[in-house]
Structures are given as structure tokens and as C-alpha cells.
Amino acid sequence: MAPLRPSSLMDGISEAASIKQNNLVYELQADGADIITLSLGEAFFDIPAPAFEELTPAVHHYSHTRGVPLLRQKLAKYHEMTAGTPADPDREIMVTAGSKSGTFMTLAAILEPGDEVIIPEPLWVSYPDQVRLCRGVPVTLPWHATVDDIAARITPRTRAIIVNNPHNPTGRRLSDGELRTLHALVDAHGLLLIADEVYSEFVPDDEPFRSAAALDPDKRHTVICNSMSKNFGISGWRVGYVIAHESLIRQLAKLQQHLVTCAPTILCQYLAEHFEDILARTRPQIREVVRRRNRVAEAFAARGVTSMPGDSTFYLFPSLGSSRLDSTEFAAELLRRYRVSTVAGVSYGASCDRFLRVSVGAEPEERILRGVTAICDLIDETGTGGHG
Template sequence: MTLLIADRTNGIYPSKIREVLEQASALKKQGVEVADFTVGRPDFDTPEHIKEAAKQALDKGFVHYTPSAGSLIFQEAVCSRYYEDYQLQFEPSQVIATVGASQAIYSALQGILNPGDEIIAPEPMYVYYGGLSFLAGAKLVSVPISDEDEFIVKAEVLGKYITPKTKAIILTSPNNPTGQVIDKETVVKISQLAIKHNLIVIADDIYDKILYDDVDYLPIAKAPGMKERTIIIGSFSKTYAMDGWRIGYLIIPKELYKGIFKLHQHMVSCPNTFVQIGAAKALTDSQNCVEDMVKEFDRRRRLIMKFFDENMISYVRPKGAFYIFPSVKEFGLDSKELCMHLLHEARVAIVPGSAFGAAGEGHIRIAFSASYEEIEQGMERMMTALNKLRNK
């Protein structure tokens, strides 16, 4: 029997992050100690008060469907957090509970893009943006940025990529993989560009609480005129160490809500009910757990930067998220070759910069979401291996 597969599956590709992770996992199964800096997920347990809220929800019988957009408790909690943090006023009816941020992005792109449309994204970028745009029938237009620009896209450069086909801009700040945060001045300039050309902005803000160096963060939805044209992607995976809970959300301008909601409803009857209760507790309770986690991430960040400084390896100081994206051009291997070399020579698993687009080549992504001790040991082995390459 001939099996028929949809042509669209040939236009998307497996995650290159997972490729490295699988090889690292194979070595671990053989008993090899590997420092794993590949997957961007906190190594902390979900805070106890969040787990307890979900347990109580189960005991109280929160085991049936909620409305497709999520429970009112969840929607109100999202709105409350945005008002408290950013003085942004949204209505619960603008919020959709999703199965993580990935489903939120998929729903948003399917809801706004038509075949032939273009969407712009700075590169290096999150690995799935291209595939998700393709599945919507649209073209993702990459705007290359480099360490010379500190991996911050300039509005005037972004503007050169806008055509009559451009429908939207997708921004990730703090950024995966670079760890950079778009400064306020640039955010305002990009917002003016979006208004001028009548573009939607998809703000992938899932790292918005993981910030360092007292950076002055401005969500683009708060820029003048942007609340009405910004789709916000939110997640609990990074901020509250809830990656396995698979819960996120969309905040959608009223004009766009109905269409995106219908798509969401066709994909997901509703996200897990008692998980929504735990997520609402995360948003409405004390945020000390987030602050404590960020302090520890900062300690790990400073440790990695110390290794790079002492070994004179170039990098752009990350201001958010839990990634650092150093340059490795001097070592004479492309980023994938270097990652494979470090995996087998230093027993360190990291992600090649090329996984995040052509503009990421010549760099590697290190996630400092492993323990301080694992980072310290892994970085020592990595520096030894890199210095051997340097001295060849």
C-alpha cells in the first residue's frame, strides 16, 4: 500500500535543538557524563503553591471542560498581571488559554496570515517561526542582525524589508537565542513603523520576567498606538518553571479575536482545566518565586561570562532570558561541527547558531538553565577543548 503524506510536511523541518539533545541523551544512556546546555527550560521545580492550587482544583472536581477560551478565573488572572506589571488594561474576553506558547503562535499566525502574505522577523530567531509561517501559506522574511549591532534590530533596517505583501512583524524580547532585550527607543521606533504601514506585531513575550542589569523593559503593546495592533504570546514554562504543564495564552486585539478564536477552538476544545487553576494562582500570588529564580539565573549568567572573559571569547552580554550566544568564528569549524566536537571532546551539549537561521552561524547557544555546578564543570571542560583548538 502506498502511503500518502501531505506536501506541506516537506516544507517544515525537525528542530536542530532536538538533534543535539538526542545525541547527548544517547551518550548519557551509555553512562557518559554530559553537561547539557541545550534545552531552554528552567531546572527548578514548579513552586509549591502553584502545584498545591492544581491539586486542590482536582480535589474540588475541576476535571471537566472549561469554555474553549479558558476559564474566567484564568482570563482574569492574565489581565490582572498585565495591569499590575505594565498598567496595560485588557478585558478577559481578549484572552485565550492555550496549550503552551507554541500553540499560541500557531493559532496567531494561522489567524492573520493568508497565502502570499509576508511576515518579518529578526534573525537569529526561534527555530519554529519559519515552519509555522510556511504552514499558514506565508513567507517568513528574515532580517539578519549581528553581534556588531548587539543583536538588536534597528527600525530603519527593519523598514527596508517591508513590502506591500508584509502583514506582520514578530518580535521576541528578551530574545531566544541571543538573550538580548530591545531598548525602549527602538521599541517605539518599530511601533511607529508598524502604525505607518498598518502592520500587526506578534509579541512573543515569554521571557518578559527574566531580566538582568536593571534593564528598562518596554513591552511593545504599551508603546503609543500599539495595544490595538499587538498580539501577545504568553507562557508559564519559563517564568514559573511549568514547561511540562503545557499552558500559555494569547491576548488579542478585539478586531482580530473572533477569527483566531475559531481556529483555536478547532484545534483545542480547551486546555487542561485544573492546570488553568494552577496557572491563575501563579499569576495572582506573590512573585517572589520568580524573583528568586531570576537571581539564580543571573548568578549562572555571571559565571559563564567570567569563563568567556578569562578566555577572551567574544560575546554580547545577555540582558534577559537564560541564553548566551558567543561568537566561535575563530575556531575554524562551522557551528554544527563545533558543537559535535565539544559534545564528544568535552562532553558538553550546546546548540549550533545555525539552528536559528543563517545569521546565527558562527555562534553557539548556551542555555544556563542547568545547575551552577553543572555549568561550572561543563564550562571548564569546554574552555579546555576550545583552547586546544585555538592552539592548533
């Protein structure tokens, strides 16, 4: 029997570059290779293994499509404390199987074939393909564009703008002025602002995070996608959430019912009952990984390697400088010769081929700095004056 041919839609969909890279790392490690892994999009925290025995047998069954009620209540309180705006746990919050599904379902709920979504570069690798999967058209801006340049990309087919704040891969946070400009644009043109805020906890010591929700408390044109998986250091649990106007949440609930029914009940109930304890345990570790990120930025700078501006998350986006290799070639050579895994910058947009994404969340600092040395050495070796 001949293999089934995928639809024409799938012909235009790529693998997620960072996940593809890390799958390669897992395979190399399974064969005994020692890889300095600077490609993982997660931070490893010291968190006790959960004890599910304390939960009631109900956790083995479906929960409400919008999520375990107690967890939605905890998330509403958390959102009000961190963003400064209320969210109704019964009508304006839906718990999802990771924030990634939240962004996808939002796009699926609003796009008609051919509709456009504006995505500034560097972009998160899944945004353009999620738009394509919803039969929309991703419209990108080069990394050096500003929020003021977005207006020139708006057409009658534009439906939404997606921003990641704090930003993967640069660690940059949008300023209050930039957020105000974005809100003015979407308000004037009847668009939706989809704010992916999954790194909202990953900001420097004592610095507040400014959520896009703060400038649209009634959620007239703003959707917040966030993640307990990231902020609680439990990426494998796949628990995220969406905060939006109740009219949109109703549409997302229909999609969730047909895709996964509900987010995993047992994990959501455990998180609801241990919400404050887990966050209290992870927050000091989050602050340390952000400090580590900024120490690593200094290590790059000491070798003359500049990074795109940013001070948050656990990512850096260093420049390849004078290297004659493009980012795909550079990342492959770095893995082959030095056993250091990173993600090619072109994965984050065509304008980003002279950069490399480096994550500092999954390795001890000594190994990270060895990786930094390898990156800087390879830049020198493959530069115009190098000997490689």
C-alpha cells in the same frame, strides 16, 4: 502497503533544532551518559509538587475555549502591573497550550498564501517554520541588522513582524527607541507586531521590563504572546497566553476550538488558585538564574570569548571566534569529545553560523563552568593556531 507521502508543505519543514538536540541528550542519558546539558530552553526551579486533591471535580472536564475565567482575571491583573496597560480578561486574553501555539495560531489567523513575515536574526527556531506551515514566506534579516533596516524588507506582501523580547538566544532587551521604531513601522504600513515576551520575568535585579504592549494600549497592531510555563518554571505544563484585540482573539478562539478545545483545565485552575504564591517562589530563583547567566558571560570573556550583547534570560550566544568549525560541526564535536550539549548557532538563522547557544538554566553552576571551559578549549584547539 506503501507509507503515506507527506504533503509538499512538510517537505520544507525542519525539526526544531533545540528540541532535536535535547531528544538526543535524553537518549544518551537513558544509556547512562553524563551530559552537561547547556541546550535546554528552560530553567529548573525548586517548586513543590502540586496537590490537585484540593480542586473541584470540574477540573477533569473542558473549560472555556479562552481559558479558565479566574486564570484570565489573574493574567489581566498581572499584565496591567507588569506592562502598564489593561487587558480585558473576557475579550482580550486567551490561554493557550504554551506560547508556541499562540504564535502559530496568530500567524494562521492573518496569513494568506505567499504573505511575508519579517523575522530578525538571531530568530527563535520555530518562527520560520511556523510561517511556512501557514503557507507564508519568512523574510529574515542578518543578526547585525538594526530595527531601522526592517523598513527595507517591507513589501506589499508583508503582514507582520515577529520579535522576541527579552531575546532567545542573546538575552538582549529591545530599547524604548527600538520599540517606538517598530510601532511606527507597523502603524505606517498596516502590519501586525507579534511580540514574543515569554522571558519577561528574566531581567536583571530591579530593572523593569518594557513590554511592546506599553506603546499600543488599545492593541491596534500588537499581539503579545507570553508563557506561564517559562516565567513560573513549569515548562512541561504547556500553559501560555495571548493578549490581543478582541477581534483577533475571536479568530484565535476558533482555531483553538478545532485544535485542542482549551488549555488543560486542571493545570490552569491550579495556576489560577496559586498564581501569586508560585510567582513569589519563582521570582527570587529567576533573579538568581539571571545573575548566574551574567557570571557565565564573564567567565567566557575571561577566556577571550565574546558573546552577543545581552543581560537577560538564561541564554548566551558566544562567538566561535577563530575556530575553523562551523556551528553544527562544533556542537557535534563538543558533545562527542566533552559530553557538553549546546545548540548550533545556525539554528537561529543563516547569519549565526559563527555562534553557539548556551543555556544556564538546567545545571549547577560548577557544571556550567566546566562546560564553558570545554567550549573555550575546543575553540582554541580548532582555531587557526590550534593543535586539534
